[in-house]
Amino acid sequence: MFDVSLFLHHNFARVWALASEKLTSLEIGYISSVTVTEMLSPNLGTPQSPNCIRPSVLSGIQKLCLSVDYITDAMVGMISKGLSSLTHLDLRDAPLIEPVLTFDLTNAGLQQMNQYGKLKHLSLVRRQDFCITYFRRVNDLGILLMADKCANMESIYLSGFCRVTDTGFKTMLHSCSRLYQLRVSQGTQLTDLVFHDISATSLTLTHVSLRFCNLLTNHAVINLVSNKDLRVLDLRNCKNLGDEALRAISTLPKLKVLLLDGSDVSDMGLLYLRQGLIGSLVTLSVRGCKRLTDKCISALFDGPCKMVLGELDLSENPNLSDNAVLLLAKSRVPLFELRMRNCQHIGDTAVMALASMQIGKERWHGSSLRLLDLYGCGGITALSFRWLKKPYFPRLRWLGVTGSVNRDLVDALARSRPFLHVQYRGDELRADQWDCSDSAYVHDYDEVHDYDEADDELEQWLLEGEIDHDDEEMGDAENIAEVVE
Numbered sequence: 396m397f398d399v400s401l402f403l404h405h406n407f408a409r410v411w412a413l414a415s416e417k418l419t420s421l422e423i424g425y426i427s428s429v430t431v432t433e434m435l436s437p438n439l440g441t442p443q444s445p446n447c448i449r450p451s452v453l454s455g456i457q458k459l460c461l462s463v464d465y466i467t468d469a470m471v472g473m474i475s476k477g478l479s480s481l482t483h484l485d486l487r488d489a490p491l492i493e494p495v496l497t498f499d500l501t502n503a504g505l506q507q508m509n510q511y512g513k514l515k516h517l518s519l520v521r522r523q524d525f526c527i528t529y530f531r532r533v534n535d536l537g538i539l540l541m542a543d544k545c546a547n548m549e550s551i552y553l554s555g556f557c558r559v560t561d562t563g564f565k566t567m568l569h570s571c572s573r574l575y576q577l578r579v580s581q582g583t584q585l586t587d588l589v590f591h592d593i594s595a596t597s598l599t600l601t602h603v604s605l606r607f608c609n610l611l612t613n614h615a616v617i618n619l620v621s622n623k624d625l626r627v628l629d630l631r632n633c634k635n636l637g638d639e640a641l642r643a644i645s646t647l648p649k650l651k652v653l654l655l656d657g658s659d660v661s662d663m664g665l666l667y668l669r670q671g672l673i674g675s676l677v678t679l680s681v682r683g684c685k686r687l688t689d690k691c692i693s694a695l696f697d698g699p700c701k702m703v704l705g706e707l708d709l710s711e712n713p714n715l716s717d718n719a720v721l722l723l724a725k726s727r728v729p730l731f732e733l734r735m736r737n738c739q740h741i742g743d744t745a746v747m748a749l750a751s752m753q754i755g756k757e758r759w760h761g762s763s764l765r766l767l768d769l770y771g772c773g774g775i776t777a778l779s780f781r782w783l784k785k786p787y788f789p790r791l792r793w794l795g796v797t798g799s800v801n802r803d804l805v806d807a808l809a810r811s812r813p814f815l816h817v818q819y820r821g822d823e824l825r826a827d828q829w830d831c832s833d834s835a836y837v838h839d840y841d842e843v844h845d846y847d848e849a850d851d852e853l854e855q856w857l858l859e860g861e862i863d864h865d866d867e868e869m870g871d872a873e874n875i876a877e878v879v880e
Contacts (some may be wrong), residue, residue: 458483468504502537513610522553529557538563554580594621604629604666638664645671720745742774768795
C-alpha cells in the first residue's frame with residue numbers, strides 16, 4: 396500500500412522490477428491509465444537499464460484491481476496482452492470531464508479483452524463522482540466481440556454502458572454458460588426482454604444486481620426467479636418494480652439478501668415475502684419505498700411465524716413513525732443492524748422502545764443491535780441520549796445520529812463508550828458492503844454474526860468499573876443541554 400503519486404514516471408517501473416516473482420494479486424487505489432500502460436509495456440527501457448520490467452514479474456499476476464482516471468483501449472490492450480495468467484480484472488474510473496476518443500474505451504478495446512481466455516471475473520465500472528458520463532463509445536457490437544471469448548466467465552459487473560441494448564446483454568448471458576454472478580448498473584436500455592427466455596439457458600445465477608435499470612418491470616423479475624439458487628438480489632432504484640415482483644421473489648428458497656431501495660412496493664408486498672422467505676432472508680432493504688407505512692412491520696413480523704432478519708433498512712420512508720418501532724420491539728426480532736435515517740417521524744419513543752427490547756430471558760436490553768442509524772430522524776432530542784448510554788445497547792458498535800441535536804451530548808457519548816463508532820456528519824455506516832465488485836462481496840453470515848464474546852465480556856468489565864463516571868459525564872452534558880434549551 397503506497398501513494399502512486401509519490402513516484403515519477405521514470406521511477407515507477409523500477410518499483411515493479413524489484414517485485415517478487417510470486418506476486419499474484421495487485422490492487423492500486425488510484426493510478427493514471429498512462430502510467431499503467433507504461434508499466435506493462437514490454438518496450439519500456441532497454442534490457443540493460445535498471446528500470447526495465449522483467450516479463451516474469453507482472454506476467455504472473457492473476458488478480459488486478461485498479462482505479463484509474465480513464466479506462467482506455469490502450470490500457471485494456473496492454474493488460475490483456477501482458478498478463479497471460481489473469482483471471483480477475485477489476486477496472487474503475489471516474490472521469491473529471493467527458494473523455495475524448497484517445498482516452499476512452501471503445502468497441503475495439505472490448506475486442507482485445509481476455510485474449511488468453513482465462514478471465515473468470517470481469518468488472519468495468521464508470522463512476523459519476525465528478526460528472527455525468529458513460530461509456531458512450533461502446534455499443535452492442537463491443538459486447539458481441541467480447542462475448543466470443545467469455546465462455547469461462549463466472550462473474551461480470553458492467554456499469555455505465557448506456558448504449559448497450561437488450562441485444563448485447565442477452566448475447567452475453569447466452570455466451571457465458573458458467574456465469575453465476577451478474578451485476579449491471581446504469582443499464583438505461585436494459586428491458587424485460589433480456590430475461591424473457593432465461594429459463595431456457597443453462598445459467599445457475601446466485602447473485603444478481605440490476606441497479607438503476609429503470610425500464611425493468613415485474614415481468615423481468617418473474618422470469619429471473621427461474622434461477623432458484625439465487626442468494627442475493629439487488630434491485631435498488633428500479634422504480635417500476637411492485638408487489639407482483641415480490642410475489643415472485645417469495646418463491647426463492649435460498650435468498651439471503653434482498654435490496655429494493657426506491658421501488659414501488661407496498662405493505663402487502665412485504666406480506667408475500669414473509670410467507671415465502673421466512674426461513675432464509677437475512678438482509679432486507681426497503682429504503683425510500685414511499686408507499687410503505689407502519690403496517691409494513693406487522694406484515695413482516697406479526698403472527699406465530701416471524702421472519703428472522705439480521706439486517707433491516709427502513710431509511711427515508713416518510714410514512715414511518717415511532718409506532719413501527721414499537722411493533723418491531725414487541726416482535727423481539729434479534730436484529731444486528733437497523734437503519735432508519737431521514738425518517739422525520741422517528742423520535743425518542745423509538746429509541747426507548749429499542750433500548751427496552753429484550754431478546755431471550757437472560758439477554759441485556761437491546762443486546763442484539765450492533766449498528767443503529769438514526770441520522771436525520773426528526774424526533775430525536777437530548778432525551779434519546781439517556782437511552783443510548785450504558786447499560787443499554789451493550790453490543791452496539793456503530794451509531795448514526797445528528798450532531799446538531801447537541802454536540803456536547805454526542806461527544807460525551809463517544810467518550811463514555813470507547814467501543815462505539817459515532818457518526819454525526821451524515822456519512823453512511825459501512826456504506827460499501829454491497830458496492831464491492833469482488834466475487835466475495837456477499838457476507839458469510841455465520842462469520843459476520845458470530846461475534847466475539849470476549850469483546851462483550853471486556854465491555855461488561857469496563858461497564859461495571861466506569862458506569863458511575865459515565866453517568867456523571869453524560870449528566871453534565873444533559874444539564875448543559877437543558878440550560879441551552
